[in-house]
Amino acid sequence: MDPSRGIGTFVVWDYVVFAGMLLISAAIGIYYAFAGDKQQTSKDFLMGGRRMSAVPVALSLTASFMSAVTVLGTPTEVYRFGAIFSLFGITYLLVVVISAEIFLPVFYKLGITSTYEKQYLELRFNKYVRLCGTIVYIIQTVLYTGIVIYAPALALNQVTGFDLWGAVVATGVVCTFYCTLGGLKAVVWTDVFQVGIMLAGFVSVLIQASVIQGGIGPIINDARNGGRLNFWNFNPNPLQRHTFWTIILGGTFTWTSLYGVNQSQVQRYISCKSRFQAKLSLYINLVGLWVILVCAVLCGLALYSRYHDCDPWTNNKVSAPDQLMPYLVLDILQDYPGLPGLFVACAYSGTLSTVSSSINALAAVTVEDLVKPNFRSLSERSLSWISQGMSVLFGVLCIGMAALASLMGALLQAALSIIGMIGGPLLGLFSLGILVPFGNSIGALIGLLAGFAASFWVGIGAQLYPPLPERTMPLSLETYGCNNTYNGSNWMTTTAMPFSTTAFQEHNVERTPLMDNWYSLSYLYFSTLGTLVTLFVGILVSLSTGGRKQNLDRKFLLTKEDMLFNFDNFKKKEQVVGYKSHPVEEGGTDNPAFNHIEMNFTDPSGRTSGTHL
Known part of the structure; x- marks a missing residue:
């Protein structure tokens, strides 16, 4: 790159493009509130009347899955650790098959609005298990949504000058607005619009990066020379951050906890008008996941090609790795007013889609699990108004939780860690209910608590005592092309700072075997650990407390007819x-x-x- 050439700044057209994306998203909510099929009942508001078709639901699943965590975090991951991240393409296939063939049939045939409500967890186990599941889901979703709102706002603020809390509040307000007015239909159709914006942002970066770097060939050559094409690492050591096994095995458990049993995703595919359409939406969504993943990985390789000899992070041009993609955008697209704004809209489209799905799902869980069982006399119209009120409440709460996200460190790993630590035990709980006929309420409750104890122990320990570089294996970042001098000479560095550095990290602490082994477990195995501990303990306790004697309705299990x-x-x-x-x-x-x-x-x-x- 030319080190003497500074990056661009946001101009009027960039703000116009970004504002246009927000206005169109809000307009979709207004349309579904006042035109066409109005949201007369809570069923209309929370599930789109269960009349949705496969394609828009598939695009919505893709959009809410691919948040700003993907837009900003995945290219940075490839830049720092290599293209081994692309193996998640295999993981996505396994996740979609498991979700479509194991969890979807049970949830769809029950016709439920909430995966936690009385119609599954309470009838399969008891109300205490259901209440635990509901509370844990709400905590997980609010925490994850805080990261999704805050982290891209911080990255874009420090590079583009976007006002930090202005961006945070604008994101939360717009999401809350169209979720409250339009319900699930508005969420789905804004997601369809936003996934188009995400692709447009990625493609604009890829095209311009290819032009500047002389084509895809030089980009691939730079990546190969820099060791970024590290696709195959079959080291079975579970302490290595990313290997074939951690991504395929650990990644499958992590993302199945999101796609298989997470309310925000389940609520979408059970809103389809038939079970066939619901399954089709998941498989179409798989194609969308692959397209977004390929775009994000190629952007990461383009990022490395552009800065392979002058890393902006170690050269103090950015203060955190998550700011690298916005930095690249303002570098290569500064001569095209509006395109930097398109990429910011791309990042925020990912944020809006994830936040809106979270708000809508939180409203569904609260109304179905906490309001309806205790206020049975409420009319459908009243429940619809309460659902809208819950959307406002959770929108405000998610904005407030965004401040906590500033303590969580790197964007991608923090998000996946939260999904794993909380989602893993929940996946184990639902797996116990759907796959184990003799699983009972005592086994479910004790297994869930054991799973949380295990996943939180290792997860919080990893936050306090991050793994050493020999576990995370960051690749070299060089600055010999920057024309910067330190102590009178050019310098080159391999960044030794752990990628998972957080505000909670304990400094100057003597390392122990517990830190170097247990707390160094790959973050992708947090979910695997929580799921397996929950299942194992749940099975043992159920067997020892009369689980085989219970009279269980087969509709709560995965049956041969479902298969x-x-x-x-x-x-x-x-x-x-x-x-x-x-x-x-x-x-x-x-x-x-x-x-x-x-x-x-x-x-x-x-x-x-x-x-x-």
Whole structure:
């Protein structure tokens, strides 16, 4: 690069593009609040009336999954640690298959709004297990959303001059606005718009970086020479931060806890009008995940090619690695007014999509789990207003929690660590319920507590005593091309500072075997540990407390009929058994939580119909 050439600054057109993205997102919420199908009931507000089709839901799943954590964190991850991160493409395939074939069939046939509500956890176990699951989910979502709001705002503030708290509040207010007005339909369709903005931002960076660097070939050559094409590392050591095994095994557990049982994702695919559409949305979403991952990895390689001999971080041009992508954008796109604004809109589109899905899911869980069981006389109209009020409340709470995120360190790892520490035990809990017929409430509760104890022990220990560089394996960052002098000479450095440095880190502490082994466990294994401990303890306790004697309804388990659904779908459709007392989607069941009890039947074609009693 030319070290004498400074980066650009934001101009009027950049602000216009960014503001336009926010206005269009808000306008979608207004449309679904006052035009077309209005949100008359809490079912309409929280689940889009269960009339959504596969494609918009798939794009929404992709958008909410690929937050600003991906836009800013993944290129930085590739820049610092290499393209081994691209192995997550295999992980995504495994996650989608597991979610579509194991968890989706059970949740969809129950027709539930909340994965934690009385219709699953309470009826499968008891109300205490359900209450634990609800509270833990709310804590996890608020913490994760705080990171998603704050971290990109901080990175963009220090590079572009964007006002930090202005950006934080604007993000939260716009999300809260269209979630409150438009419900799930507004969330899904703004996600569709925002995933387009995310792709446009990535593509603009990739095209211009290729032009400046002389094409994709030189970018790949620079990455190869810098050791960034490190795709295959089969070291089985669980203490190594990223290897083939930590990404495939640990990553699968981490992301399945998000896709398989997390309310914000489950709520989307069970809003589809049929089980086939729900599964299709997950598989279409897989293509979207791969496209975004490829774009993010290529941006990381382009980032390294541009700064392979003059790293802006060690050269003190940026104060944190998460600021590297905004720095690159203002460097290479400064001659194209509006394009830096497009990339900022790209980053914030990821933020908006994730925050909006979180707010909508939190409202759903609160209304279904805490309000409806205790206030059974409320009308559907009243529940709809309460759902909107919950959206406002959680929007404000998430903005407030953004301040705590400043203590969590690097964006990508902090986000995945929270998902793993809290999501792992929850994944173990639902796996116990769906896959283990003799799992009982005592085993579930004790297993969940044991899983949390294990994952929080290692997770908090890793925050206090981050792994040494020989565990995280950062690649070299060089500055010999910067024309900077220290002590009278040019210098080159390999950054030794751990990537997971946090404000909680204990300095000048003598390392112990516990720190160098247990606390150095790859952060991707936090979820694996929590899931397996929850399952193992839950199974042992259930067996020893009479789990085999319980009389369990098979609809709460994954059954052979659920597994054969895909094959039955290709058979000739037969007449649906049962009577639907009001218009509901073909192949779906009405929500049993809405003041009636529904028995579920599966006809020979595999379609579920409901009979009201």
